[in-house]
């Protein structure tokens with residue numbers, strides 16, 4: 001294959017030259033890095049990355065190819081959503097040769113099919129150091145024609161990735177209203193494997209009019225403060241007593257609905273090895289993370305406390321209500337990819353639903 005040159009340009013004017021291995025069209029977004037060693041099919045299809053250009057710091061990407069798109073329970077088995085969600089991919093060395101039991105195509109072919117540009121031959125470690133020192137930056141992958149910058153934090157990204165109409169999965173005994181802000185499939189899989197019926201609802205739908213035993217607020221892209229409608233609906237649900245769980249964006253929305261504040265981290269947490277401590281204990285879990293915003297822990301009202309804390313930078317990694325069955329994790333207990341050490345939080349959610357039903 002003939003090599004086509006492409007350039008990664010940062011907001012400060014610096015440029016990194018490399019070669020295209022995806023779709024040959026320019027693209028812009030926020031540049032973020034993930035230090036995970038595996039899981040590129042999952043990361044690339046995670047809707048939380050909408051509007052972002054992803055830098056993989058692991059030096060070789062592509063060597064296990066892309067899995068097939070078979071379905072189970074109406075959900076893709078190996079992807080986190082139905083499409084590649086990133087605006088672009090940046091790697092050090094792309095491997096077009098692949099080998100894996102369920103690989104059906106190369107990463108390059110998949111990116112081209114979905115019109116997502118990708119660039120290889122970049123010193124991703126130097127690039128990551130720049131992001132860590134200077135903070136997150138806008139960037140663009142440019143071919144011959146230059147394009148405008150894109151700041152995803154100013155867009156209604158959740159509206160772009162949320163389901164358009166209600167969809168029901170499974171037939172279990174606990175009815176979960178799932179607010180889809182850009183949900184990863186593995187959250188639905190984790191709920192379904194615990195005897196639930198999942199009612200997946202659009203992000204702006206007033207779930208207070210639905211019948212549910214437990215409410216779940218999903219992960220999703222962008223600045224949490226953009227989601228004023230969902231926050232207003234959630235504030236009403238928080239007046240009730242029924243169990244509520246949130247993950248990542250869902251956690252931030254729960255905090256905002258309770259009156260707390262969120263802020264943008266300098267460069268975020270994106271990896272499979274973020275250590276979080278269960279506050280008040282010596283227990284530390286290794287977690288999968290993908291977020292650029294965090295809850296301002298000092299802004300939490302006295303009805304809430306910090307449940308988990310990041311052992312690296314002490315930021316808030318989860319919140320819990322002092323008396324009602326409401327809690328949320330900033331990290332990803334469903335992993336996919338990453339360690340599954342905290343999947344027990346889904347069991348805690350189901351247990352709180354069972355307790356609530358028992359006390360009715």
Ligand SMILES: NC(=O)CC[C@H](N)C(=O)O
Nearest residue numbers: 219220222248249292293
């Ligand atoms: N994975 C997520 O839900 C990310 C939440 C939010 N968009 C952030 O970057 O902080």
